[in-house]
Amino acid sequence: MALTIAASWYFLLSVLLFGIGVYGILTQRSGIRILMAIEMMLNAANVNFVAFGSMYGQPNGYVYAFFIIAIAAAEATVGLAIFVNLYRVRQTIELDQVTSLKG
């Protein structure tokens, strides 16, 4: 048996990644950074899936991880396209500048 790491460390990593992601989303103003934060949250979920998959010795967790990676790629594409267009219209991607839904 090679070096084994207790599963709880993986979960700790996942929680950390997720927390950083949430913090990024709530504090950052730049759209690009928020996208990056979202990616971190998604990958936190991936880590969880893979860890559980490894723990129970089943492939389901790995398969889910692949799906999430694919979806995340699509999401990033769409998000970037939105920001490109947002920049064309408003000349900014700072989200505190984009508040036309203010009631």
Add this chain to the structure above:
Amino acid sequence: MISMALMDYAWLIPALPALAAAIVALFGLRTPEKGGWLAVVLVALAGALSLGVFYEGLVLSPVSWDQPFLRSFNWFTAGNLSIDMGLYVDPLTIFMLFTVGILVTLIALYSVGYMHEEGAARRRYYAELALFITGMLGLVVANDYLMLFVFWEIMGLCSYLLIGYWYHKPSAASAAKKAFLTTRVGDAFLLVGLGILFVSFHTLNFKELFAAAANGAPGVDRNVLLLANSCVFIGAVGKSAQFPLHTWLPDAMEGPTTVSALIHAATMVKAGVYLVARSYPLFVLTPQVLIAVACIGGFTALFAASLALTNWDLKRVLAYSTLSQLGYMFLGLGVAGALYWARGNASGALVALALTGVTVAIFHLFSHAFFKAGLFLSAGSVGHSFHGAANPYDMRIMGGLRRSMPITTFAMLMGTISISGIPPFSGFFSKDAILGAVYEAATESGSTLYYLLFAAGVLTAGLTAYYMFRLYFLTFEGEHRGVAWAQEHGVVPQPATRDVGLPTHAPHLAHAGPSAPPTMHAREEPSDEHEEHHEAPHEPPWTMTVPLVILGLFAIFGGFVAFAMAGGPFGGLIHASTGTATAAGGAAEAASGSIGAALAAPFGEATTYLTLLAAIIGIVLAWAWWGPGRAERRIRSDADARGAARLWQRRYYVDQLYDTVFGRWVLRAATAEDAFDREVIDGAVNAVATVNERSGERIRKWNTGFVQDYALTMLAGFIVVVLIVIYVPQLPDLLSGLRGLLPGGG
């Protein structure tokens, strides 16, 4: 079979005018006379088809009361209820088709000349006219009370639209509303009556209803049926403008004269008579209603005739005469009530007498339709040439028109003689048939009431002859007076406002142009600065004179035409008035006799001479008072009316009574309801709206438009949910319980 072919296409009779209405409404402006000729052609086609069906039903493959021609298709089905739409062609139908078909064609043709100067508004006129005609023709061929009611209402709507054709005149607008609302009273009753009939018989189909009625209507409570028949009759009273729902008809004169002719002669008011005639198999089961029919008819005949005695308005006199003649028809329809009145039970003789009543009433409907159309169209022709006077139908400005308008005079004179009941004009035979039937019924039953009704009928005949000849002498004989003469003598106001007797109406706005200085006197043009009128009275164009001549001829020969039909399989439809009228065999006997015998029959009766005497006295009085050279002394202004004349001018104060009752009390109730509606109901709705608006106003502040605020809110919400799930132990149970409630869940 060729003979059945036309009958199969009878549905086209109402469909063609309906098509005309649609085409004229959509494309009328691009066709000659703004749709006029299009309407005339399609209506004439329907008229020709009506005649074809009439001929076929009479001669080629005769229809009878018991074996009508039937065609139907399923109109709609709702649950167990299936309503058919279709044709019901029996002798009554083909007779109505003959009358209505000819008249609507002639009136449509006349319209082309009469409405020529109306411009683009004619499109509206012709579309509505065609739809109106659709209503009447559809009503006549309908095989079902529901379908009849639909066409009945189409006619009600079109009468409203056409009476209010000159809607910019307040008087016309209010007359249209009056007609619509008054007939609506009757319509509401009719609908209730039909509802009761449906609940009782589970059908409104004529064939099924009449078959059940012929078996004595098993399982139907007589009192319920009495209520139903009464309601149906009130519907007819409203449509036919019988007392007490008569007030709309004289005001309906505000429409174009062609519309008046249509309403009075061929459609609308005749629909009420038709409805009662059609419903006679039901009515004989509750003969009390027949007594009411006769009483209302006899009373209206006399009542309306008295109103016409002193009126100065050509068209209004004719309107009252229509009321009066319709009263005759209802009197005829109700003759069978006499037997019930005397013996208190319904019998076979009563049914036979009821059929006789229908026969004589429809005969009078037929002859009245033609002479009244002739009278109205003549009046229209007169008014056409006084176009521009304050009231172009005021007889005080007329006189001597015989010289300038010979054709009009011919039609008017023929109509006048006919309505007065002078032999051998058509009105004589039909009126005599009704009075003969009433007299027979009275003697048969010994009923005092029917003797009284007969006396009212005879008296009305005298009054009719008087006021009609008064009208004729004032209009066509003597010297021409003109507007100037009338104003100089102070008999028409200057500048004129008409309808003193009409408290409901605002004064005329239209046509109240300034008048030329009064100059005496006749033969010159009726002086008037109205730009459209610079001519003396003249004959109208051929489109107007041709119908006049045809109608004049019908007024003379209509009686013969009708008798000629009596030789056919009509059986007793035409002549059952004299001799053995009360016996079932009387009809067949009259039918089997020759035309000559039928023509001679009335002269064997004493009652005929009584009626004739009354008419002659009326004519002589009219000549003595209103003849050439004498009329001028008797012409009065509206304000000078005294005594009975004043009472008649005020229409027995019935209109004023209605004004008081409905104009004041109902208005107050309506005002209160309006206040309730606005304060309470609208108030509740507005309160809900206000609460929502105010709270929305506050809540919208929470929307900062700042994405991260939303994200934070979501996070907070998520955390709250997680905390709840963790720390509220009952929640999982609760959730699974909820899941059990969901359809397919659990």
